[in-house]
Structures are given as C-alpha cells and as structure tokens.
Amino acid sequence: MLAPRGGCLRRFLEMHWASALAAAIGCACVGALAQWCYARLGWDLETLLLARMRPAVVTPPLSRMLVTALLLGSVGTVASAGVLQLVLRLFGVAARPFPITFRVVAFSALGTLAKLIPLVGYFVALGATLALLVVGVRRVHGIATRRAVLAVVCSTLLTLALVIPVAATVARISR
Numbered sequence: 001m002l003a004p005r006g007g008c009l010r011r012f013l014e015m016h017w018a019s020a021l022a023a024a025i026g027c028a029c030v031g032a033l034a035q036w037c038y039a040r041l042g043w044d045l046e047t048l049l050l051a052r053m054r055p056a057v058v059t060p061p062l063s064r065m066l067v068t069a070l071l072l073g074s075v076g077t078v079a080s081a082g083v084l085q086l087v088l089r090l091f092g093v094a095a096r097p098f099p100i101t102f103r104v105v106a107f108s109a110l111g112t113l114a115k116l117i118p119l120v121g122y123f124v125a126l127g128a129t130l131a132l133l134v135v136g137v138r139r140v141h142g143i144a145t146r147r148a149v150l151a152v153v154c155s156t157l158l159t160l161a162l163v164i165p166v167a168a169t170v171a172r173i174s175r
Helices: 008-014 017-041 045-053 062-090 098-116 121-141 145-174
Strands: none
Touching (some): 008 098, 008 121, 017 121, 062 098, 062 145, 098 121
C-alpha cells in the first residue's frame, strides 16, 4: 500500500512520473503567473516588502518569471526529490525508492497554487508546500511527523545551500 488513505496524494503516487512532473510544472507556472499579475497590481506582499528594502526592485518581466517557474518546476523537482531521498536514507527512514519520493515532491507543488490568493499568496504557498511535503513524506515513508519535519527542513536547507551558489554564478554570468 502506497499511502494509508486515498485522495490526491494517492493519485500522484499512482501516476506516471512524467505526469507528476507536468503537474508540478503546471502548478509552478500558474503560481508564477498569479504572482506576476498581483505584483503588477500592487497586490503582492512579497514584492511590496522587497520594494521597501530595495527601492530599485521592480517586477521582473513575465517571461523571466515563467522561465524560472519552468526551471524550478522541472529541474528543481528532480533535484529536491534527490536531496530529500538522500536525507531520508541518511536518517535511515527511506521506506520507499526514489520514484515514490519524487512523486511526493511533485505532489507538494500543489501548494504553489496558493499564490492565487492576493497579497499573502506567496507566504501561504510556501507554508502549504512545506506542509504537503511533510504530510507526504510521513504517509509514504511511514515515519513520525517529527522525523518527517526534520527530514524536510534538512533537505530544504541542503537544497538551498546547493542552489544559491549556482544561482549566483548564473546571475553573474548572465549580466
């Protein structure tokens, strides 16, 4: 049994990996489009806060936001799943193989649809994505919530530690 209960998580676990990836990319693009629209209208709290800290910050072009969403939705999903599976193995709690963890990460991308909420959507999406990831890891790998939270936090920090230098290098090169 893949997940103790039915519902959306079970559907994600049963779908082909390419369908799960396409769903994750689609959710990322819808979220990016909503965030861009709200930023243009002044209804995005994240953009407003960034503008207060750095007044020169303007809303990036839609094309850049969609390309970023495509990259994060595709490469980011695979990389995040790999790092999460590594962390679960290091903790000795990886009860399922990588393809199942990959689908759980793709499932958590549904949280990005919360960006459709004006003003606070970015922050709600961040919390919803992490919560869905914790729930998915807990159910699929059959571990306690505390261990699932620890695995998700560690994998998120490790992913950020790997991604930030790469992103900074790419940004430096593209100038």
